[in-house]
Amino acid sequence: MEADEILEWEEEARRLRREKADWEFIEKLPPKLKAALKYYIETGDIRAAQQIAGMDFEDIRELIRKAKIPIVL
Amino acid sequence: MSRASREAIADTSFLVDWAKYSKRDVLLRLFEVVHVPESVLRELKLPPAIDWVADCLASDAFALFTETSDLEEEARRLMAMSRGKPLKRIDYPEAVCLAAGLKYGYVVLTENGGAYFAPRVLGINVTVWRAFEVIVEAWRRGLVENLAVELERYEGETFHLFRRRDWEYVWRLTRS
Numbered sequence: 325m326e327a328d329e330i331l332e333w334e335e336e337a338r339r340l341r342r343e344k345a346d347w348e349f350i351e352k353l354p355p356k357l358k359a360a361l362k363y364y365i366e367t368g369d370i371r372a373a374q375q376i377a378g379m380d381f382e383d384i385r386e387l388i389r390k391a392k393i394p395i396v397l
Numbered sequence: 398m399s400r401a402s403r404e405a406i407a408d409t410s411f412l413v414d415w416a417k418y419s420k421r422d423v424l425l426r427l428f429e430v431v432h433v434p435e436s437v438l439r440e441l442k443l444p445p446a447i448d449w450v451a452d453c454l455a456s457d458a459f460a461l462f463t464e465t466s467d468l469e470e471e472a473r474r475l476m477a478m479s480r481g482k483p484l485k486r487i488d489y490p491e492a493v494c495l496a497a498g499l500k501y502g503y504v505v506l507t508e509n510g511g512a513y514f515a516p517r518v519l520g521i522n523v524t525v526w527r528a529f530e531v532i533v534e535a536w537r538r539g540l541v542e543n544l545a546v547e548l549e550r551y552e553g554e555t556f557h558l559f560r561r562r563d564w565e566y567v568w569r570l571t572r573s
Contacts, residue, residue: 330514333560337510340558350553368510370410372492373490381409381440397508397527 334368337396341365346392360384361391368396402504402524406432406462409440410496410508414555415528416446420547423535425458432462432503436490464493471496478519479511487511498523506531508557528555531562533570544571 326329342365350361354371364370364384374384405428407415412433424431433450438461441447453459464472473493479487487495487572491512498505505525509512516523526534528551536544545567552558 330518336560342412344558369486370509371486375398382413382440382446385410385413385442389556392556394556396558396560397510397513397529 337368338366340396341368341393344392344394346390349391357387361387361393364388365393401533402502403505404430404432404501405430405504405526406434406494406501407437407480407506408499408512409437410491410512411528412437412441412450413446413505414557415506415531416449417450417555418528418548419554420541421449423540424531424542425453427531427534427538428504430457431459431506432497433459434462434464434490434493434497436464436493440490452534455463462493462497468493468496468500471499475515475519475521479515480517487515495521495523498525528557529559533567538566 345361345365350358353361357377360373360379363376364373370381370384370388374381377384377387379387405551415424430571431453433454438450441450450459454461472489472495472569473494475495476487488511491507491509494505494507494527495512495515497503499521505512505523507525513527516525529548532541532547532551533544535541541547545554547561550557
Protein backbone atom coordinates (compact mmCIF):
# COMPACT_ATOMS: atom_id res chain seq x y z
CA MET A 325 0.00 0.00 0.00
CA GLU A 326 1.30 3.41 -0.98
CA ALA A 327 1.76 6.14 1.63
CA ASP A 328 -0.51 8.38 -0.49
CA GLU A 329 -3.36 5.90 -0.16
CA ILE A 330 -2.99 5.82 3.62
CA LEU A 331 -2.91 9.62 3.77
CA GLU A 332 -6.07 9.78 1.63
CA TRP A 333 -7.74 7.27 3.96
CA GLU A 334 -6.64 9.25 7.02
CA GLU A 335 -7.98 12.49 5.54
CA GLU A 336 -11.39 11.03 4.67
CA ALA A 337 -11.71 9.51 8.15
CA ARG A 338 -10.64 12.76 9.87
CA ARG A 339 -13.10 14.81 7.82
CA LEU A 340 -15.99 12.48 8.75
CA ARG A 341 -15.04 12.52 12.44
CA ARG A 342 -14.87 16.34 12.44
CA GLU A 343 -18.17 16.71 10.59
CA LYS A 344 -20.19 14.28 12.67
CA ALA A 345 -18.81 15.13 16.14
CA ASP A 346 -21.09 16.84 18.66
CA TRP A 347 -18.80 19.79 19.36
CA GLU A 348 -21.13 21.33 21.92
CA PHE A 349 -20.93 18.14 23.98
CA ILE A 350 -17.13 17.97 23.57
CA GLU A 351 -16.55 21.58 24.59
CA LYS A 352 -18.44 21.04 27.87
CA LEU A 353 -16.23 18.12 28.95
CA PRO A 354 -13.46 18.38 31.57
CA PRO A 355 -10.11 19.37 29.96
CA LYS A 356 -8.59 15.88 30.02
CA LEU A 357 -11.56 14.27 28.28
CA LYS A 358 -11.93 17.15 25.82
CA ALA A 359 -8.26 16.84 24.88
CA ALA A 360 -8.61 13.07 24.44
CA LEU A 361 -11.59 13.41 22.10
CA LYS A 362 -9.98 16.18 20.08
CA TYR A 363 -6.89 13.99 19.72
CA TYR A 364 -9.08 11.08 18.62
CA ILE A 365 -10.88 13.21 16.03
CA GLU A 366 -7.55 14.29 14.54
CA THR A 367 -5.78 10.93 14.61
CA GLY A 368 -8.33 8.12 15.03
CA ASP A 369 -5.92 6.56 17.53
CA ILE A 370 -8.20 5.24 20.28
CA ARG A 371 -5.32 3.75 22.29
CA ALA A 372 -3.52 7.08 22.66
CA ALA A 373 -6.84 8.86 23.33
CA GLN A 374 -7.47 6.28 26.03
CA GLN A 375 -4.14 7.15 27.65
CA ILE A 376 -4.83 10.91 27.47
CA ALA A 377 -8.25 10.43 29.07
CA GLY A 378 -6.92 7.97 31.64
CA MET A 379 -9.83 5.65 30.89
CA ASP A 380 -10.37 1.98 30.19
CA PHE A 381 -10.97 0.99 26.56
CA GLU A 382 -14.73 0.53 26.87
CA ASP A 383 -15.15 3.83 28.73
CA ILE A 384 -13.36 5.86 26.06
CA ARG A 385 -15.32 3.99 23.38
CA GLU A 386 -18.56 4.99 25.12
CA LEU A 387 -17.41 8.59 25.41
CA ILE A 388 -16.61 8.62 21.67
CA ARG A 389 -20.10 7.29 21.00
CA LYS A 390 -21.73 9.92 23.26
CA ALA A 391 -19.80 12.63 21.40
CA LYS A 392 -21.28 11.23 18.16
CA ILE A 393 -17.83 10.65 16.67
CA PRO A 394 -18.05 7.78 14.19
CA ILE A 395 -15.53 4.98 13.92
CA VAL A 396 -14.22 5.19 10.36
CA LEU A 397 -11.98 2.37 9.20
CA MET B 398 -11.21 -19.79 3.11
CA SER B 399 -8.65 -22.40 4.03
CA ARG B 400 -9.10 -24.81 6.91
CA ALA B 401 -6.87 -22.68 9.13
CA SER B 402 -8.85 -19.56 8.43
CA ARG B 403 -12.04 -21.17 9.74
CA GLU B 404 -10.64 -19.91 13.02
CA ALA B 405 -10.38 -16.26 13.96
CA ILE B 406 -8.92 -14.16 16.75
CA ALA B 407 -10.67 -10.98 17.85
CA ASP B 408 -9.34 -7.86 19.53
CA THR B 409 -11.14 -5.50 21.92
CA SER B 410 -12.07 -2.91 19.29
CA PHE B 411 -13.88 -5.55 17.24
CA LEU B 412 -15.70 -7.28 20.09
CA VAL B 413 -16.92 -4.10 21.83
CA ASP B 414 -18.63 -2.84 18.67
CA TRP B 415 -19.65 -6.15 17.09
CA ALA B 416 -21.47 -7.11 20.31
CA LYS B 417 -23.81 -4.14 19.75
CA TYR B 418 -24.84 -5.44 16.31
CA SER B 419 -28.21 -7.19 16.38
CA LYS B 420 -26.99 -9.90 13.97
CA ARG B 421 -23.78 -10.50 15.90
CA ASP B 422 -24.29 -14.28 16.05
CA VAL B 423 -23.65 -14.53 12.31
CA LEU B 424 -19.97 -14.52 13.33
CA LEU B 425 -20.47 -17.90 15.01
CA ARG B 426 -21.62 -19.37 11.71
CA LEU B 427 -18.62 -18.02 9.79
CA PHE B 428 -15.93 -19.43 12.07
CA GLU B 429 -15.57 -22.74 13.87
CA VAL B 430 -14.06 -20.87 16.78
CA VAL B 431 -13.11 -17.30 17.62
CA HIS B 432 -10.13 -16.99 19.94
CA VAL B 433 -10.11 -14.23 22.55
CA PRO B 434 -6.68 -13.37 24.04
CA GLU B 435 -6.47 -13.00 27.80
CA SER B 436 -5.24 -9.39 27.33
CA VAL B 437 -8.40 -8.64 25.32
CA LEU B 438 -10.71 -10.31 27.82
CA ARG B 439 -9.19 -8.22 30.62
CA GLU B 440 -10.30 -5.05 28.77
CA LEU B 441 -13.95 -6.09 28.47
CA LYS B 442 -16.11 -5.00 31.36
CA LEU B 443 -19.44 -3.65 30.09
CA PRO B 444 -22.50 -5.23 28.52
CA PRO B 445 -23.26 -6.16 25.85
CA ALA B 446 -19.67 -7.18 25.01
CA ILE B 447 -18.77 -8.88 28.28
CA ASP B 448 -22.06 -10.79 28.47
CA TRP B 449 -21.93 -11.92 24.86
CA VAL B 450 -18.28 -12.98 25.06
CA ALA B 451 -18.94 -14.88 28.31
CA ASP B 452 -21.90 -16.68 26.70
CA CYS B 453 -19.81 -17.56 23.65
CA LEU B 454 -16.96 -18.85 25.83
CA ALA B 455 -19.46 -20.96 27.78
CA SER B 456 -20.85 -22.50 24.59
CA ASP B 457 -17.35 -23.10 23.13
CA ALA B 458 -18.06 -20.81 20.17
CA PHE B 459 -15.20 -18.70 21.54
CA ALA B 460 -12.00 -19.98 23.13
CA LEU B 461 -9.75 -18.22 25.59
CA PHE B 462 -6.33 -17.66 24.01
CA THR B 463 -3.41 -17.84 26.40
CA GLU B 464 -0.43 -15.77 25.33
CA THR B 465 2.79 -17.76 25.36
CA SER B 466 6.19 -16.13 25.78
CA ASP B 467 7.19 -16.69 22.13
CA LEU B 468 3.94 -15.09 20.97
CA GLU B 469 4.46 -12.14 23.32
CA GLU B 470 7.93 -11.73 21.83
CA GLU B 471 6.50 -11.75 18.29
CA ALA B 472 3.83 -9.23 19.34
CA ARG B 473 6.49 -6.88 20.69
CA ARG B 474 8.52 -7.30 17.48
CA LEU B 475 5.46 -6.23 15.45
CA MET B 476 4.91 -3.24 17.75
CA ALA B 477 8.52 -2.18 17.21
CA MET B 478 8.16 -2.62 13.42
CA SER B 479 5.12 -0.32 13.40
CA ARG B 480 7.02 2.59 14.91
CA GLY B 481 8.01 5.12 12.28
CA LYS B 482 5.71 3.63 9.64
CA PRO B 483 2.94 5.69 8.08
CA LEU B 484 0.14 4.06 10.08
CA LYS B 485 -1.34 4.19 13.51
CA ARG B 486 0.81 2.47 16.07
CA ILE B 487 0.02 -1.10 17.04
CA ASP B 488 -0.55 -1.63 20.75
CA TYR B 489 -0.08 -4.84 22.65
CA PRO B 490 -3.58 -6.44 22.50
CA GLU B 491 -3.79 -5.85 18.73
CA ALA B 492 -0.20 -7.03 18.25
CA VAL B 493 -1.00 -10.29 20.06
CA CYS B 494 -3.84 -10.94 17.62
CA LEU B 495 -1.58 -10.21 14.63
CA ALA B 496 1.15 -12.48 16.02
CA ALA B 497 -1.40 -15.28 16.53
CA GLY B 498 -2.73 -14.70 13.03
CA LEU B 499 0.79 -15.05 11.68
CA LYS B 500 1.64 -18.14 13.70
CA TYR B 501 -1.62 -20.09 13.45
CA GLY B 502 -3.28 -18.69 10.32
CA TYR B 503 -6.25 -17.24 12.19
CA VAL B 504 -8.22 -14.42 10.60
CA VAL B 505 -7.62 -11.34 12.74
CA LEU B 506 -10.81 -9.41 13.56
CA THR B 507 -10.25 -5.75 14.40
CA GLU B 508 -11.56 -2.20 14.14
CA ASN B 509 -8.12 -0.79 14.91
CA GLY B 510 -6.45 1.14 12.08
CA GLY B 511 -2.93 0.08 12.99
CA ALA B 512 -3.87 -3.60 12.98
CA TYR B 513 -6.00 -3.33 9.86
CA PHE B 514 -3.26 -1.80 7.73
CA ALA B 515 -0.40 -3.81 9.27
CA PRO B 516 -0.31 -6.59 6.63
CA ARG B 517 0.12 -4.10 3.80
CA VAL B 518 2.35 -1.59 5.57
CA LEU B 519 4.54 -4.07 7.45
CA GLY B 520 4.42 -6.73 4.74
CA ILE B 521 3.26 -9.50 7.06
CA ASN B 522 1.25 -12.46 5.78
CA VAL B 523 -1.88 -12.33 7.88
CA THR B 524 -5.54 -11.88 6.97
CA VAL B 525 -7.20 -8.99 8.82
CA TRP B 526 -10.92 -8.31 8.64
CA ARG B 527 -13.06 -5.46 9.90
CA ALA B 528 -16.79 -5.81 10.47
CA PHE B 529 -17.09 -4.79 6.80
CA GLU B 530 -15.28 -7.90 5.54
CA VAL B 531 -17.16 -10.12 8.02
CA ILE B 532 -20.52 -8.89 6.75
CA VAL B 533 -19.45 -9.20 3.11
CA GLU B 534 -18.35 -12.80 3.78
CA ALA B 535 -21.65 -13.52 5.55
CA TRP B 536 -23.49 -12.19 2.50
CA ARG B 537 -21.36 -14.33 0.13
CA ARG B 538 -22.34 -17.40 2.15
CA GLY B 539 -26.01 -16.49 2.18
CA LEU B 540 -26.09 -15.77 5.91
CA VAL B 541 -27.44 -12.26 5.37
CA GLU B 542 -29.82 -11.30 2.60
CA ASN B 543 -29.19 -7.72 1.50
CA LEU B 544 -25.57 -6.61 1.80
CA ALA B 545 -26.16 -2.84 1.65
CA VAL B 546 -29.02 -3.01 4.16
CA GLU B 547 -26.89 -5.10 6.51
CA LEU B 548 -23.93 -2.73 6.31
CA GLU B 549 -26.24 0.21 6.99
CA ARG B 550 -27.71 -1.66 9.95
CA TYR B 551 -24.19 -2.21 11.33
CA GLU B 552 -23.36 1.49 10.85
CA GLY B 553 -26.52 2.56 12.65
CA GLU B 554 -26.26 0.15 15.55
CA THR B 555 -22.57 0.59 16.26
CA PHE B 556 -21.97 4.19 15.16
CA HIS B 557 -19.47 3.22 12.48
CA LEU B 558 -19.17 4.76 9.04
CA PHE B 559 -17.81 2.76 6.14
CA ARG B 560 -15.65 4.59 3.67
CA ARG B 561 -16.59 5.75 0.20
CA ARG B 562 -14.32 3.09 -1.32
CA ASP B 563 -16.06 0.40 0.72
CA TRP B 564 -19.44 1.47 -0.60
CA GLU B 565 -18.11 1.58 -4.18
CA TYR B 566 -16.88 -1.98 -3.68
CA VAL B 567 -20.34 -3.01 -2.41
CA TRP B 568 -22.08 -1.48 -5.45
CA ARG B 569 -19.70 -3.32 -7.79
CA LEU B 570 -20.18 -6.58 -5.90
CA THR B 571 -23.95 -6.48 -5.78
CA ARG B 572 -24.38 -5.41 -9.40
CA SER B 573 -22.19 -8.20 -10.79
